[in-house]
Amino acid sequence: MNLMQSISQIFSRLTEVPDQENSPFRYKIVRRNVAILMLLITLAPLSLMTIINYYEYRSVLRDEIVRPQRVLVNKAKHSIELFLANRLATVNFIASAYSYDELADESNLNRIFRVLKREFEGFVDLGLIDSAGFQVSYAGPYSLKGKDYSEQSWFENVQVNGAYVSEVFKGYRRFPHIALAVHHLPENGKPWVVRATINTAKLDELIASMGLDAESDAFLVNREGVLQTNSKYYGQALDRCPCIPSVSYEPTVVERVDPRGRSVMVTYCYFPNADFIFMLIKPQAQVMKAWYTLKADLFIVFAISVGLIVAVVLRLTKSMFDKMKEADDKRALALKEMEHSHKLSSIGRLAAGVAHEINNPLAVINEKAGLMKDLIEFTPGFPDKDRFLGPVGAIIGSVERCRTITHRLLGFARRMDVEIQVLDVNDVIKETVGFLEKEALYRNIKLNLNFARELPKIESDRGQLQQVFLNVLNNAFQAMEDGGTVSVATFERDEATIGVTIQDTGHGMSEDTMKHIFEPFFTTKASGKGTGLGLSITYGLVKRLGGDVEVQSKVGKGTRFTVYLPRKHQDSQGS
Amino acid sequence: MGGFKVMLVDDEQEFATTLAERLRMRGMETVTAFDGEQALRALAKDKPDVVILDIMMPGMSGLQVLGKITEIAPGTPVILLTGIGSTTEGIAGMKIGAYDYLMKPLQIEELMDKITAAVKK
Numbered sequence: 289m290n291l292m293q294s295i296s297q298i299f300s301r302l303t304e305v306p307d308q309e310n311s312p313f314r315y316k317i318v319r320r321n322v323a324i325l326m327l328l329i330t331l332a333p334l335s336l337m338t339i340i341n342y343y344e345y346r347s348v349l350r351d352e353i354v355r356p357q358r359v360l361v362n363k364a365k366h367s368i369e370l371f372l373a374n375r376l377a378t379v380n381f382i383a384s385a386y387s388y389d390e391l392a393d394e395s396n397l398n399r400i401f402r403v404l405k406r407e408f409e410g411f412v413d414l415g416l417i418d419s420a421g422f423q424v425s426y427a428g429p430y431s432l433k434g435k436d437y438s439e440q441s442w443f444e445n446v447q448v449n450g451a452y453v454s455e456v457f458k459g460y461r462r463f464p465h466i467a468l469a470v471h472h473l474p475e476n477g478k479p480w481v482v483r484a485t486i487n488t489a490k491l492d493e494l495i496a497s498m499g500l501d502a503e504s505d506a507f508l509v510n511r512e513g514v515l516q517t518n519s520k521y522y523g524q525a526l527d528r529c530p531c532i533p534s535v536s537y538e539p540t541v542v543e544r545v546d547p548r549g550r551s552v553m554v555t556y557c558y559f560p561n562a563d564f565i566f567m568l569i570k571p572q573a574q575v576m577k578a579w580y581t582l583k584a585d586l587f588i589v590f591a592i593s594v595g596l597i598v599a600v601v602l603r604l605t606k607s608m609f610d611k612m613k614e615a616d617d618k619r620a621l622a623l624k625e626m627e628h629s630h631k632l633s634s635i636g637r638l639a640a641g642v643a644h645e646i647n648n649p650l651a652v653i654n655e656k657a658g659l660m661k662d663l664i665e666f667t668p669g670f671p672d673k674d675r676f677l678g679p680v681g682a683i684i685g686s687v688e689r690c691r692t693i694t695h696r697l698l699g700f701a702r703r704m705d706v707e708i709q710v711l712d713v714n715d716v717i718k719e720t721v722g723f724l725e726k727e728a729l730y731r732n733i734k735l736n737l738n739f740a741r742e743l744p745k746i747e748s749d750r751g752q753l754q755q756v757f758l759n760v761l762n763n764a765f766q767a768m769e770d771g772g773t774v775s776v777a778t779f780e781r782d783e784a785t786i787g788v789t790i791q792d793t794g795h796g797m798s799e800d801t802m803k804h805i806f807e808p809f810f811t812t813k814a815s816g817k818g819t820g821l822g823l824s825i826t827y828g829l830v831k832r833l834g835g836d837v838e839v840q841s842k843v844g845k846g847t848r849f850t851v852y853l854p855r856k857h858q859d860s861q862g863s
Numbered sequence: 864m865g866g867f868k869v870m871l872v873d874d875e876q877e878f879a880t881t882l883a884e885r886l887r888m889r890g891m892e893t894v895t896a897f898d899g900e901q902a903l904r905a906l907a908k909d910k911p912d913v914v915i916l917d918i919m920m921p922g923m924s925g926l927q928v929l930g931k932i933t934e935i936a937p938g939t940p941v942i943l944l945t946g947i948g949s950t951t952e953g954i955a956g957m958k959i960g961a962y963d964y965l966m967k968p969l970q971i972e973e974l975m976d977k978i979t980a981a982v983k984k
Contacts, residue, residue, distance in 0.1 A: 643946075644919075644946050647946045647967055647968075648875050648878070648919075648946075648967070650967075650968050651875065651878050651967040651968040651969065652875060652877045652878045652881070653968075654967075654968035654969065655877075655878055655881040655882050655885065655968075655969070656877070656881055658881075658885055658971055659881050659884055659885050662885050662888050662889075662971075663888075666888050687968055688968075691968055
């Protein structure tokens with residue numbers, strides 16, 4: 289339950305979209321979360337499947353490999369047991385079929401031994417030992433007659449168990465052999481023991497007949513870890529083999545690291561009736577070759593899948609979020625523009641209202657002052673005529689100034705009827721510059737005109753364009769000390785747009801000022817000197833004509849206005 | 864110049880009376896009215912040579928009054944006064960029969976010229 293909860297918690301955390309609209313990290317966070325989520329839901333099952341496959345395949349393959357080894361070991365062990373049992377039965381038969389006296393007769397025993405050797409492979413010698421442990425007679429290559437075995441443990445063992453199979457030992461001889469002894473207890477008389485030895489060549493033969501491959505090794509070992517037959521890797525018979533697995537009478541498989549440092553698979557089985565362990569050793573590298581190939585394949589497929597998934601997820605989320613960000617940015621920009629134009633239009637309405645309201649009292653002031661002027665002028669011999677005329681003239685002058693301001697205010701607010709005609713912008717600029725030539729001359733301002741030849745004609749409104757250029761040029765003039773330079777250039781921006789740049793060498797603007805220059809009533813001029821409407825009107829006009837205004841400025845270096853105008857007029861820009 | 868009877872119609876009384884006084888000082892005879900109804904009554908009674916009519920008035924607007932004047936006394940020239948920038952209204956007035964239009968605040972010389980021209984038309 290807790291696990292489920294925490295998992296669902298993680299998922300809800302990852303799918304959550306942060307609210308802060310303007311956070312620059314928002315897209316990053318969302319993108320990261322979506323990517324993590326996608327990777328999680330694709331890679332987790334893939335990894336799980338791979339892990340399951342890995343273990344499933346391994347266990348299946350291991351079974352495949354192990355089963356035949358078990359069978360092989362079982363079979364080999366069985367053959368060895370059978371061989372030993374067979375030899376023991378033979379010895380037992382000799383002990384039972386002949387009497388003590390017959391066996392005690394050395395020539396008799398030699399005859400039996402010869403038959404034995406002929407019929408059964410591997411017998412080395414045969415001897416009779418009396419109940420006191422004394423070798424009564426002996427047939428074989430050594431002279432063991434008269435030897436006393438009473439002190440040896442096997443002798444006691446055979447007396448108790450009736451039969452005995454020794455482990456491999458060298459004893460009095462020089463090569464490994466196994467002793468078989470049978471205790472015979474006749475119905476009347478003394479018991480005796482028949483003892484025969486067999487060499488281990490037959491065991492080696494049996495092991496060789498298993499048909500093992502070159503890498504594998506099979507051998508017998510006793511519980512003390514002494515090799516009973518020759519081993520390919522761990523020494524000759526009677527050397528010590530260090531790896532003794534735990535007791536099991538069933539063929540068992542274990543994985544070990546052998547003394548030579550190799551990882552090996554050991555299949556072994558204990559003999560129930562003898563002190564033997566049969567062991568089959570195969571190097572893991574060889575046994576698991578198929579598994580390693582499969583494992584590598586599995587890993588390659590997994591790695592490629594993970595790589596592809598990661599690449600696709602990252603690419604997908606990137607393109608998705610780039611698109612999303614683009615759309616959001618566009619929307620934000622549109623909203624901002626809408627807000628801006630909304631602001632401009634509401635300020636425009638306010639301005640128009642103010643202008644209308646102020647106009648009437650202004651007219652009254654004008655008439656009153658006019659009347660005063662009339663009275664002064666029309667009354668002959670008016671005392672101090674000039675002293676009165678001065679202030680009255682100033683009042684009328686101020687009214688005139690107010691009139692200009694309200695006029696501009698209304699000009700900003702008014703919906704003007706656009707009169708579209710095909711015109712040459714170079715001509716329009718030439719005309720406009722004409723208005724300012726006097727001022728330029730007077731203030732020693734240099735006017736650089738750099739017109740593009742073959743500038744395409746555009747569809748626009750001559751009067752409004754003049755207003756635009758006049759406003760911008762006026763601003764440029766006002767931004768400069770006497771003796772500056774204003775450069776005007778026209779150019780074809782692309783097939784649909786032409787551009788006009790107006791650059792001054794004036795005092796420039798700060799970033800903060802630049803943000804506000806198109807807002808109505810924003811002015812940097814001393815109060816009373818500017819209305820703050822010039823550039824907002826310019827902006828409104830250019831927008832209405834379907835164009836755009838850009839401004840670049842550096843404090844102390846100057847300002848550059850670029851006006852872009854469309855070649856074709858569009859009606860949708862009518863307001 | 865002078866000797867014409869001018870009717871001034873403007874809801875701004877101070878404006879109308881002051882302007883009237885100035886015109887009188889320039890030898891005109893004046894009648895003032897402060898709304899449309901008063902103007903129409905005075906029109907019938909005083910028969911002015913020229914009417915100076917403000918467009919922005921409460922009640923009957925200047926353009927409505929203009930319509931009535933052209934009905935009652937066709938041939939009487941009407942000079943409209945508009946607020947600053949209201950060129951469209953002035954032009955609209957001229958379309959329905961006004962002689963010309965002027966923007967407030969006025970310049971007395973300009974007004975005098977217009978009056979003279981209107982009467983002599």
